[in-house]
Amino acid sequence: MRLPPICSLGLGVPAVLATQKVLGVGGKGNPLDDDFNKFAIDALGEFHVTGIAIAVVDGMESWAAGYGNATLPSSQNGDPIPVTPSTLFYCGSTTKAFTAATLSLMIDSGIYPSLSWQTPISTLIRDDFVLMDPYTWEQNHLTLEDALSHRTGFPRHDKSLGTFYGPDHHKATVRDLTRSLRWLPMVSEPRTKWRYCNLMFMVVSHAMQTLTGQWLGTTFRERIWAPLGMNSTYLSLEDALAGPEHLAGGYYWDYDAEVFETVSFSGLDEASGAGGVVSNVLDYTKWIRCLLNEATPLSKAGHEAIKTPRMAMSGNGKGYDSPMLYALAWQTSTYKGHRVYTHSGGMEAYGAEVYFLPDLGYGVVTLGNTALTSNYVGNILVWKLINDKLGIPESDRFDWAATAKQQLEDIVSSIDNAVERLYPDRADPPLPHLLALEAYTGTYFHPAYQNLTINLANGSETDIHRHNTKPRLRAVREDVVWQNTFDFEHVSGEFWVVFINMLKVPNGLNEEAAKAEFRVGATGRPEQLMIEFMEEGSEGVIEFEKIN
Structure with a gap:
């Protein structure tokens, strides 16, 4: 924006x-x-x-x-x-x-x-x-x-x-x-x-x-x-x-x-x-x-x-x-x-x-x-x-x-400047993510944060700040008090930035950026998603387990 x-x-x-x-x-x-x-x-x-x-x-x-x-x-x-x-x-x-x-x-x-x-x-x-x-x-x-x-x-x-x-x-x-x-x-x-x-x-x-x-x-x-x-x-x-x-x-x-x-x-x-x-x-x-x-x-x-x-x-x-x-x-x-x-x-x-x-x-x-x-x-x-x-x-x-x-x-x-701010020492050029985008989709669960269902966003779901119409990972969370959207931007390897915007107030003035990492198991599929929310400083690392 x-x-x-x-x-x-x-x-x-x-x-x-x-x-x-x-x-x-x-x-x-x-x-x-x-x-x-x-x-x-x-x-x-x-x-x-x-x-x-x-x-x-x-x-x-x-x-x-x-x-x-x-x-x-x-x-x-x-x-x-x-x-x-x-x-x-x-x-x-x-x-x-x-x-x-x-x-x-x-x-x-x-x-x-x-x-x-x-x-x-x-x-x-x-x-x-x-x-x-x-x-x-x-x-x-x-x-x-x-x-x-x-x-x-x-x-x-x-x-x-x-x-x-x-x-x-x-x-x-x-x-x-x-x-x-x-x-x-x-x-x-x-x-x-x-x-x-x-x-x-x-x-x-x-x-x-x-x-x-x-x-x-x-x-x-x-x-x-x-x-x-x-x-x-x-x-x-x-x-x-x-x-x-x-x-x-x-x-x-x-x-x-x-x-x-x-x-x-x-x-x-x-x-x-x-x-x-x-x-x-x-x-x-x-x-x-x-x-x-x-x-x-x-x-x-x-x-x-x-x-x-x-x-x-x-x-x-x-x-x-x-x-x-x-x-x-x-x-x-x-x-x-x-x-x-x-x-x-x-x-x-x-x-x-x-x-x-x-x-x-x-x-x-x-x-x-x-x-x-x-x-x-x-x-x-x-x-x-x-x-x-x-x-x-x-x-x-x-x-x-x-x-x-x-x-x-x-x-x-x-x-x-979220990518530079959160990952100042990232690889340059960045490493590719291990799997195709579709492989990261599905529902990830944490007992307090509950379900986070990630889908592959299509070109009609425009990222408000970067006007990004390319396929990307996106979650829409409606069963929470502060309804929000999570847009994932790849950084390097399995590391990402999540741009979190208010679903009902999407003008970006309340937008936040979080650090995220997908962990791929021996099966070759994502098993965990680690997110470090950063509101007023780190809120700790939250571990979501992939459930489907």
């Missing part, structure tokens, strides 16, 4: 993009004024974002606005539906904060006398939290706190998350996902390195449901959402669609055709406490105000617990005074001497950004409906508001827009 120059408003952007509505209470000057509205609309056009909602909390006052389209015209719907502050969006990993906060309430309740942040997970779900043989200590000692601060030693393993399990091919539950850990490798010693892991929040979700005997969405509503009046917040796609609010459609920008493409709604059962919330910015202002004021329903101890840093994150916090730390489902650092808490979220075609600054009594949330670039625009808008609030001169502001553009270029460069 080659990115064209970032376009300005009007190039492939629907005219209704300029539509916006503002709600406000209180007597302070509205930060979402005409100048900000123009800034927001320009950012949507520049980064190809369909629509975004934003809300600001400043002490006891709040403002909210919607820009662009919640739903674009289609054959079934002839008119666009604009974003309003009440529009619902998938909120992705901002869900994690509700999981940690709800667990704090369970700890405070006294109903579960042995429950604390240091409780080993295995004592709560002993039959389900089982790890590979080398990890006996970890199985017995990894705690709830470890899981909620991403310091367990497990990487993401997101591509192992299935939607069906067992001989009966039943719909996945968080228990099924938890039990898959027994076949997954760790990549570092516990408590030594920060590695983001959605699966561990699913494990905690399962533990919480086991303790309470009820669905996590019910617990969220009883303990947090109902007390805060968050009546437009859901942990179920079906409930969100049945509610009175409009759920924004999901989109991605096709950089080749220069059009928005529709992404179908995804179910949320598997995401659970890791990323299953659907809500709007109006409800999130109630949540932000609770966090700012250290208000009920959380206790003072609960507020302190979820905000206390547990691990240093990888790399430096761009634009911040100091490196980024991770608390319980919150990233935290300082900016111009003020403590900042933040977390982002992404669900295929949606992006969320939540920020709050306790010293200022100030918070901002953005929710958008375009893959990845919603988050870029969200950060650009949030930081303009924070800098305006603090009166920071333009010359002293971190350039979030330039950073976003560079990240887009880096994504493309990373994929274009």
Whole structure:
């Protein structure tokens, strides 16, 4: 994929993009004024974002606005539906904060006398939290706190998350996902390195449901959402669609055709406490105000617990005074001497950004409906508001827009240079693969990653980045939470690069590259496929056995 120059408003952007509505209470000057509205609309056009909602909390006052389209015209719907502050969006990993906060309430309740942040997970779900043989200590000692601060030693393993399990091919539950850990490798010693892991929040979700005997969405509503009046917040796609609010459609920008493409709604059962919330910015202002004021329903101890840093994150916090730390489902650092808490979220075609600054009594949330670039625009808008609030001169502001553009270029460069990056010492000229392409086709199985069925792709199945129409090996994985395609490119001998793209969002912005090796047995046929997934560093080598 080659990115064209970032376009300005009007190039492939629907005219209704300029539509916006503002709600406000209180007597302070509205930060979402005409100048900000123009800034927001320009950012949507520049980064190809369909629509975004934003809300600001400043002490006891709040403002909210919607820009662009919640739903674009289609054959079934002839008119666009604009974003309003009440529009619902998938909120992705901002869900994690509700999981940690709800667990704090369970700890405070006294109903579960042995429950604390240091409780080993295995004592709560002993039959389900089982790890590979080398990890006996970890199985017995990894705690709830470890899981909620991403310091367990497990990487993401997101591509192992299935939607069906067992001989009966039943719909996945968080228990099924938890039990898959027994076949997954760790990549570092516990408590030594920060590695983001959605699966561990699913494990905690399962533990919480086991303790309470009820669905996590019910617990969220009883303990947090109902007390805060968050009546437009859901942990179920079906409930969100049945509610009175409009759920924004999901989109991605096709950089080749220069059009928005529709992404179908995804179910949320598997995401659970890791990323299953659907809500709007109006409800999130109630949540932000609770966090700012250290208000009920959380206790003072609960507020302190979820905000206390547990691990240093990888790399430096761009634009911040100091490196980024991770608390319980919150990233935290300082900016111009003020403590900042933040977390982002992404669900295929949606992006969320939540920020709050306790010293200022100030918070901002953005929710958008375009893959990845919603988050870029969200950060650009949030930081303009924070800098305006603090009166920071333009010359002293971190350039979030330039950073976003560079990240887009880096994504493309990373994929274009994948062979060189993953195999710098490959044979030159490359050795031929031992067998004909057809011989490598078939189904390969791993107990956690499940079936990987490789076929010979024909010329009509074009590789999006290399426009490759030659016969090649390809797998389409639809029975996983993050549906994806695997395209194999030969490197040398039995070594390959696998280009992994999102099936529902195939514009390449979430594409990854993995190392792969076919192992041919004495029979002269492939018997194993070794893949090293590389999301945020190596995720360990996964061994697939050929089963047919």
